[in-house]
Amino acid sequence: MGTAVVGSKSGVRLAAIASLVGCAGCDGSFVSTGNTVATPGDNVAELSVDQGLPGIGYINGLFATVTLCVPGNAADCQTIDHILVDTGSTGLRVLGSVLTLALPAWTDDSGQSIAQCCQFISGSVWGTLRHADFRIAGEHASDLAIQVIDESTYPMPAGCTGTDINTANMLGAKGILGISSFLNDCGAACAAALGKYSRNPELYYVCAEPPSGGCQPAAVPVSKQVSNPVAFFGQDSNGTIIELPAIPAEGSPSVTGALVFGIGTRENNGLGKAQVIRLDDAGEFLTRYPTNGKSQLSFIDSGSNAIFFENTAIPGIAACYDSQVPALSMFYCPGSPLNLSADIFDTFGRVSISVNFVAANTVDLLGNSRNVAFNDLVGQSGGPYFDWGLSFHFGRNVFTSIEGRTPSSGEDRFVAF
Numbered sequence: 001m002g003t004a005v006v007g008s009k010s011g012v013r014l015a016a017i018a019s020l021v022g023c024a025g026c027d028g029s030f031v032s033t034g035n036t037v038a039t040p041g042d043n044v045a046e047l048s049v050d051q052g053l054p055g056i057g058y059i060n061g062l063f064a065t066v067t068l069c070v071p072g073n074a075a076d077c078q079t080i081d082h083i084l085v086d087t088g089s090t091g092l093r094v095l096g097s098v099l100t101l102a103l104p105a106w107t108d109d110s111g112q113s114i115a116q117c118c119q120f121i122s123g124s125v126w127g128t129l130r131h132a133d134f135r136i137a138g139e140h141a142s143d144l145a146i147q148v149i150d151e152s153t154y155p156m157p158a159g160c161t162g163t164d165i166n167t168a169n170m171l172g173a174k175g176i177l178g179i180s181s182f183l184n185d186c187g188a189a190c191a192a193a194l195g196k197y198s199r200n201p202e203l204y205y206v207c208a209e210p211p212s213g214g215c216q217p218a219a220v221p222v223s224k225q226v227s228n229p230v231a232f233f234g235q236d237s238n239g240t241i242i243e244l245p246a247i248p249a250e251g252s253p254s255v256t257g258a259l260v261f262g263i264g265t266r267e268n269n270g271l272g273k274a275q276v277i278r279l280d281d282a283g284e285f286l287t288r289y290p291t292n293g294k295s296q297l298s299f300i301d302s303g304s305n306a307i308f309f310e311n312t313a314i315p316g317i318a319a320c321y322d323s324q325v326p327a328l329s330m331f332y333c334p335g336s337p338l339n340l341s342a343d344i345f346d347t348f349g350r351v352s353i354s355v356n357f358v359a360a361n362t363v364d365l366l367g368n369s370r371n372v373a374f375n376d377l378v379g380q381s382g383g384p385y386f387d388w389g390l391s392f393h394f395g396r397n398v399f400t401s402i403e404g405r406t407p408s409s410g411e412d413r414f415v416a417f
Contacts, residue, residue, distance in 0.1 A: 042138025
């Protein structure tokens with residue numbers, strides 16, 4: 001599953017999913033390529049790229065384990081594995097079907113439950129917001145607003161458009177941990193008053209009691225929106241690092257890596273020689289592909305399982321076709337692996353980085369049914385943008401700062417690698 005677009009020029013922060021859920025022959029026997037790559041510490045959580053949920057499977061899915069607690073009650077907690085780690089969205093979302101805790105409702109000032117329609121490219125998730133204490137590794141954040149993905153109490157409203165991906169089968173994970181560069185998942189746009197000329201995208205709702213009254217679109221202040229859990233940690237609240245080892249061209253049955261919290265707050269999370277790419281207000285930078293082509297808006301996104309781009313200039317990159325697996329049509333299937341290059345630079349023209357990557361034939365990659373982690377999985381973006389998904393992360397440390405948290409580089413919002 002992959003989540004991608006965290007921003008748009010309208011100021012609305014949306015998530016975007018581009019995914020290939022399911023893998024033939026997933027048998028649950030995981031073989032790691034190595035141990036966690038970061039120096040251990042209480043700010044380091046283990047990550048895994050594995051075969052996903054039993055009976056469902058996942059290709060290039062990056063997963064973590066989190067713990068939720070009833071606010072203020074450290075004895076009433078639940079640990080949940082296979083939460084998709086996504087630098088392309090903001091906030092924690094958990095399937096109600098796996099949640100055993102009785103978490104209090106997150107309400108507006110009048111006491112009505114707040115719900116949300118979070119829209120991704122592949123569909124939408126719907127559910128009410130709840131209060132929860134959040135833990136991962138040795139980090140914790142108290143009394144966060146999280147979304148519980150569930151249609152049982154309040155059915156998904158007609159205004160929540162797109163494919164319904166509210167189940168484990170459709171989502172391919174037990175939830176999504178959104179750790180983008182933003183503090184909140186929508187911001188000022190969702191706080192704007194509703195009306196004919198409003199720019200409010202109507203992603204938030206308030207729900208009547210009893211439930212038969214349904215839910216209606218609402219303006220929700222930023223303080224009541226789903227927020228980035230990392231921003232509410234202690235000393236390590238200014239960003240994250242995803243660290244994954246290099247893998248073979250043919251892929252791997254599983255990979256173990258690290259999610260490091262904080263940038264420049266400890267000895268194990270300094271920027272070192274990583275090059276900083278400053279992001280614009282929508283969380284985007286520019287990619288020129290091919291290197292003599294036009295620049296297009298782009299983003300780095302651990303939740304997208306491939307590098308997604310539109311190929312209009314390089315011959316030999318055909319889309320896949322399999323009548324039995326329609327989802328393959330969004331991926332590329334060149335006749336043989338292609339060595340490609342792109343230039344990444346910030347929208348301010350200050351930094352430029354050349355990136356080489358490989359485009360392999362997706363059908364050939366998936367022919368080895370035990371492998372689910374690939375550094376050369378590529379697909380069609382479906383629009384004029386370049387999505388540096390999980391394929392890009394192998395063999396790199398990828399930093400994502402959080403706005404307003406004053407990282408050591410002096411930049412407010414950036415990615416680095």
